[in-house]
Amino acid sequence: MPHWLVKSEPNTYGYADLERDGRTVWDGVRNNAAALHLKAMAVGDEVFFYHSQEGLAVVGIARVSRPAFPDASDPSGRFVAVELEPLRPLKRPVTLAKMKAEPALAEMAMLRQSRLSVSPVTEGQWSAILKMAGG
């Protein structure tokens, strides 16, 4: 089962907002590489939820509850959205600084290309981050 990571500014929409809402449409992605990852998501895939700008940490796990569909907010029709639901918060958030310092995460897509808002996470990276989060 593939794993993913999405970024969001907690000022705009944080993990707490997802928990409050129960599920949300993950739209507004306007980057081709990110869109390809959205299209590759399947229902049930687990997704790290990362807070950018404020927090700078993976704070929780979400799950894909609806696969890619046309993003209604995109007039060009080129981009897609998925639907996410909250799974659980991490016991301890894993900060960007810790991730950068962890050799097992050196190849992680989000570290390699900091502006990518939706990125794949390998099995090894996923379990390393879970371990850093305290399980």
Add this chain to the structure above:
DNA sequence: GCCAACGTTGGC
């Protein structure tokens, strides 16, 4: 607030 990374746009 600044700057690096990187994607997009538009003139040629």
Add this chain to the structure above:
DNA sequence: GCCAACGTTGGC
């Protein structure tokens, strides 16, 4: 089709 200019993201 190239490339300079510009806009956006996101860490510091």
